[in-house]
Amino acid sequence: MKVKISYKGSTLIAGIIGELDHHSAEYIRGKIDSELIKATTKNVILDFSKVSFMDSSGIGVIMGRYKNVSKLNGKLSVINVNDQMMRIFEMSGLLKVIPTYDNIDVAMNKM
Amino acid sequence: MQPINQMKLEFSSKSNNEGFARVVAAAFVSQIDPTVEEMADVKTAVSEAVTNAIIHGYENSNGLVRMKCILFSDAVEIFVEDDGEGISDVDLARQPMYTSKPEMERSGMGFTVMESFMDKVEVISEVGKGTKVFMYKKFNSLSKE
Numbered sequence: 190m191k192v193k194i195s196y197k198g199s200t201l202i203a204g205i206i207g208e209l210d211h212h213s214a215e216y217i218r219g220k221i222d223s224e225l226i227k228a229t230t231k232n233v234i235l236d237f238s239k240v241s242f243m244d245s246s247g248i249g250v251i252m253g254r255y256k257n258v259s260k261l262n263g264k265l266s267v268i269n270v271n272d273q274m275m276r277i278f279e280m281s282g283l284l285k286v287i288p289t290y291d292n293i294d295v296a297m298n299k300m
Numbered sequence: 301m302q303p304i305n306q307m308k309l310e311f312s313s314k315s316n317n318e319g320f321a322r323v324v325a326a327a328f329v330s331q332i333d334p335t336v337e338e339m340a341d342v343k344t345a346v347s348e349a350v351t352n353a354i355i356h357g358y359e360n361s362n363g364l365v366r367m368k369c370i371l372f373s374d375a376v377e378i379f380v381e382d383d384g385e386g387i388s389d390v391d392l393a394r395q396p397m398y399t400s401k402p403e404m405e406r407s408g409m410g411f412t413v414m415e416s417f418m419d420k421v422e423v424i425s426e427v428g429k430g431t432k433v434f435m436y437k438k439f440n441s442l443s444k445e
Contacts, residue, residue: 272337
């Protein structure tokens, strides 16, 4: 499990690499939150293109980051979500509050 | 329908065993050649059940989680059991979005995910004794009708 942090303009892009479950959730949470604290940016894109597995723990991680980003008046979106993960997104109601996009360019345009 | 194979696994209630257990279940099921999607469904459901046993059953204390898989020519039965705290209100625990641990950023979607990825989910729990989760999935890609 790794989180690749990069920036596009002032938008923080967190690329999650590996399996997102309860075991890895704490690491991912810590990694993104510590970046949010020091960054001057408000907007965050979570890139799921390299997530090989996700269970409902992922929903908790996304919702938690959404709350933190919202407190800073920023926006959060998720990109590159595969079909299996999208089913979990849909059943959790996550899509009502968090937009998902096919790729980074679309997400950047909508920020 | 006669079982064609079965396995039992017992492991410590450590969070790094969540990945271990779901990979074992997927590998066991793979011998009957379900689709990639069906395998992913099993993997996700097992991950939810085992995570529940570890964080709710044992509250991160030490204990053993047992998993049993019974394989049929076109289906699987999976049992995940712990000897932990038990669930006082199973119906409430199965409600979508209900979590006893909101401070841990748990989404409360564990049972909902199991129910939608498997064909049958039964939960038997006794406070102070533990919880048994039974799941059944029929692999539609393999049924010859």
